[in-house]
Amino acid sequence: MFRRVLIANRGEIACRIIRTCRRLGIETVAVHSTADRGALHVALADHAVLIGEAAPALSYLDGERVIEAAKALGADAIHPGYGFLSENADFAAAVAAAGLVFVGPPPAAIRAMGAKDEAKRLMAAAGVPCVPGYAGQDVGDARLQAEAERIGYPLLVKAAAGGGGKGMRVVEHAADLAPALAAARREALAAFGSDRVILERYLERPRHIEAQVLADGHGRTLFLFERECTLQRRHQKVIEEAPSPTLDDAARTTLGAVAVRAAAAVGYVNAGTVEFLYADGQPYFIEMNTRLQVEHPVTELVTGLDLVEWQLRIAAGEALPFGQDDLALDGHAIEARLYAEDPSTGFLPSTGRLHVVRWPEPSPCLRVETGVQAGDEVGLDYDPMLAKLAAHGPDRATALARLRQALGTTRLVGVTTNRGYLQSVLADPAVQANQVDTTWLERKRHHPPPGLPADARRLAVADRLAERAERAAALAEAAGDAHGPWQAIDGFRLGRSAAQLVRLAEADRLVELTVTHGPAGWQVDDGDRTQVMQVLKSTGDTRVEVDGRRITGLVVRDGPLRWVATARGEVRFRRVPLMASDADEGAAEGTARAPMPGRIVEVAVAAGDTIERGTLLVKLEAMKMEHHVVAEVAGRVCHVAVGLGDQVAAGATLVELAAGEGAT
Numbered sequence: 170m171f172r173r174v175l176i177a178n179r180g181e182i183a184c185r186i187i188r189t190c191r192r193l194g195i196e197t198v199a200v201h202s203t204a205d206r207g208a209l210h211v212a213l214a215d216h217a218v219l220i221g222e223a224a225p226a227l228s229y230l231d232g233e234r235v236i237e238a239a240k241a242l243g244a245d246a247i248h249p250g251y252g253f254l255s256e257n258a259d260f261a262a263a264v265a266a267a268g269l270v271f272v273g274p275p276p277a278a279i280r281a282m283g284a285k286d287e288a289k290r291l292m293a294a295a296g297v298p299c300v301p302g303y304a305g306q307d308v309g310d311a312r313l314q315a316e317a318e319r320i321g322y323p324l325l326v327k328a329a330a331g332g333g334g335k336g337m338r339v340v341e342h343a344a345d346l347a348p349a350l351a352a353a354r355r356e357a358l359a360a361f362g363s364d365r366v367i368l369e370r371y372l373e374r375p376r377h378i379e380a381q382v383l384a385d386g387h388g389r390t391l392f393l394f395e396r397e398c399t400l401q402r403r404h405q406k407v408i409e410e411a412p413s414p415t416l417d418d419a420a421r422t423t424l425g426a427v428a429v430r431a432a433a434a435v436g437y438v439n440a441g442t443v444e445f446l447y448a449d450g451q452p453y454f455i456e457m458n459t460r461l462q463v464e465h466p467v468t469e470l471v472t473g474l475d476l477v478e479w480q481l482r483i484a485a486g487e488a489l490p491f492g493q494d495d496l497a498l499d500g501h502a503i504e505a506r507l508y509a510e511d512p513s514t515g516f517l518p519s520t521g522r523l524h525v526v527r528w529p530e531p532s533p534c535l536r537v538e539t540g541v542q543a544g545d546e547v548g549l550d551y552d553p554m555l556a557k558l559a560a561h562g563p564d565r566a567t568a569l570a571r572l573r574q575a576l577g578t579t580r581l582v583g584v585t586t587n588r589g590y591l592q593s594v595l596a597d598p599a600v601q602a603n604q605v606d607t608t609w610l611e612r613k614r615h616h617p618p619p620g621l622p623a624d625a626r627r628l629a630v631a632d633r634l635a636e637r638a639e640r641a642a643a644l645a646e647a648a649g650d651a652h653g654p655w656q657a658i659d660g661f662r663l664g665r666s667a668a669q670l671v672r673l674a675e676a677d678r679l680v681e682l683t684v685t686h687g688p689a690g691w692q693v694d695d696g697d698r699t700q701v702m703q704v705l706k707s708t709g710d711t712r713v714e715v716d717g718r719r720i721t722g723l724v725v726r727d728g729p730l731r732w733v734a735t736a737r738g739e740v741r742f743r744r745v746p747l748m749a750s751d752a753d754e755g756a757a758e759g760t761a762r763a764p765m766p767g768r769i770v771e772v773a774v775a776a777g778d779t780i781e782r783g784t785l786l787v788k789l790e791a792m793k794m795e796h797h798v799v800a801e802v803a804g805r806v807c808h809v810a811v812g813l814g815d816q817v818a819a820g821a822t823l824v825e826l827a828a829g830e831g832a833t
């Protein structure tokens with residue numbers, strides 16, 4: 170077995186590989202970019218080497234630097250994880266040429282499966298059923314037009330070198346073929362350096378079911394059962410499970426035989442995944458991923474095997490000591506991918522500093538796979554996946570319930586995540602009944618889990634009252650009058666109503682609540698109804714009781730932002746000042762900041778302008794989309810800090826405002 174292994178990756182997968190190495194007594198070497206100096210994978214590894222700048226091309230994708238680091242630190246093998254260099258046949262060959270072992274398949278197998286056209290030709294020749302279509306070498310317009318007529322519409326144009334859903338276009342009618350081809354070729358050339366495409370019949374509402382295979386270098390190839398990854402958004406997996414709830418034992422056996430045949434046809438060695446779409450109960454090969462897959466933990470949970478351990482053993486030349494008949498399925502496992510992304514903005518990646526990271530307790534029925542920790546900056550250089558939670562149970566319903574509980578106790582504060590979205594997807598009866606297809610998530614609009622915004626508002630109000638009390642106490646202390654009636658925060662005023670107003674900006678709407686202190690607690694009026702709220706605990710894990718119902722959540726103050734995280738997800742509020750003269754409250758909101766890094770494409774105001782709440786200040790282009798930064802207060806523009814074309818960081822000051830609106 171190896172003595173020292175270098176992990177050419179980052180994030181959760183690097184951490185996960187390090188854990189298995191540690192258990193096997195193998196030393197680990199982490200490589201990292203300048204952005205990842207403080208990253209968890211670097212802290213966990215026995216040794217760490219800085220290999221370059223934050224941009225992946227200058228670090229994690231630089232094969233030469235990785236190999237140099239492995240040699241310099243005396244590693245005897247390199248594990249590539251997934252993504253980055255994992256499916257780069259030239260890199261695998263260079264690793265071997267440097268006298269090191271690549272923990273993965275032989276370069277020839279990577280190459281054979283690397284392009285969708287060649288892979289499909291090989292698979293068809295080996296008798297593996299493929300999605301009907303055209304995967305020939307002649308990719309001229311005339312030939313593709315003719316093939317498209319033969320295949321029929323709707324059809325799918327795919328980049329032959331593609332991955333991650335890039336360079337893919339659905340074509341409904343013949344008239345749309347030419348523009349779709351042009352767009353797919355452009356995207357493919359930019360992303361993969363090749364504009365070769367294939368055509369496939371577009372299967373209507375299929376399922377995605379993939380086979381995990383494990384092959385040693387001694388002629389044994391095993392089928393480690395399948396995963397169902399039908400819940401996808403934009404052709405990307407969101408929730409994965411094993412085994413597939415769609416297949417019966419006979420279908421499972423058939424799939425296993427086909428997958429083993431596919432792997433054998435390319436002389437496959439190590440762990441790999443053969444992906445199929447199922448339509449009318451029939452499997453159709455789409456591609457093979459010649460590496461460890463993101464969703465491999467669900468297979469590990471139902472087989473009891475550590476895939477990374479077997480990858481290492483096979484790479485070290487060991488023969489598999491068990492056969493197909495020794496493998497059995499144990500229960501059911503489901504995994505959800507937690508991303509730093511904002512479902513309310515079309516799933517744009519969200520950036521920021523993670524103030525709080527709190528995971529559920531890992532156990533034999535719950536895996537928490539992550540590479541982030543509190544204090545980490547989530548930027549745009551890398552994949553926005555923060556973690557995978559994978560739950561196991563004796564049956565699917567139990568695994569699902571455990572996953573929902575686990576997501577419910579997770580707290581991530583500082584970036585917007587898809588946790589609430591995942592909760593509402595998993596709560597959907599169609600998901601629970603497995604009545605879904607690969608386009609289902611896209612067609613079904615998932616709203617925030619019911620109750621989340623209302624609960625979060627109550628908690629934010631409790632925190633706001635606590636904040637005012639803190640401020641009143643501090644003022645009293647400064648005035649040497651800590652116990653006087655003028656400092657009480659219950660709203661008591663001589664000859665006036667005891668009502669207080671709390672204003673919060675929630676996404677693009679303003680929430681106003683009137684809070685009155687009475688004998689039974691706080692009366693909270695949101696315009697629609699009045700509820701009685703007792704504040705049981707008002708810092709950190711805030712607890713309130715609203716009309717007798719207990720609501721708990723974490724409230725984090727982050728400059729002008731108030732994050733509220735409950736079991737159902739997170740809500741981000743922004744304080745809105747009540748009066749211009751209320752300097753303490755108003756100061757933070759007087760500054761319009763960049764919501765994300767981007768470029769200024771329009772400056773709509775000048776110093777001295779009078780503005781209303783909602784007036785457009787600046788247009789920011791980020792992630793290929795325009796964002797409108799608007800005034801959150803009415804008043805006057807004091808200073809414009811940016812100019813047309815400026816590149817700005819997230820949180821950068823754009824416009825300084827003086828609030829001029831009074832309100833109580």
Ligand code: ADP
Pocket residue numbers: 300325331332333334335369370371372373375377401404405444446455456607
């Ligand atoms: P990539 O390599 O870019 O991930 P794949 O070929 O693996 O692309 O396909 C990804 C997803 O796209 C599939 O899981 C499926 O949802 C959808 N898809 C791919 N091919 C077809 C097809 N012929 N018909 C319908 N959907 C497809």
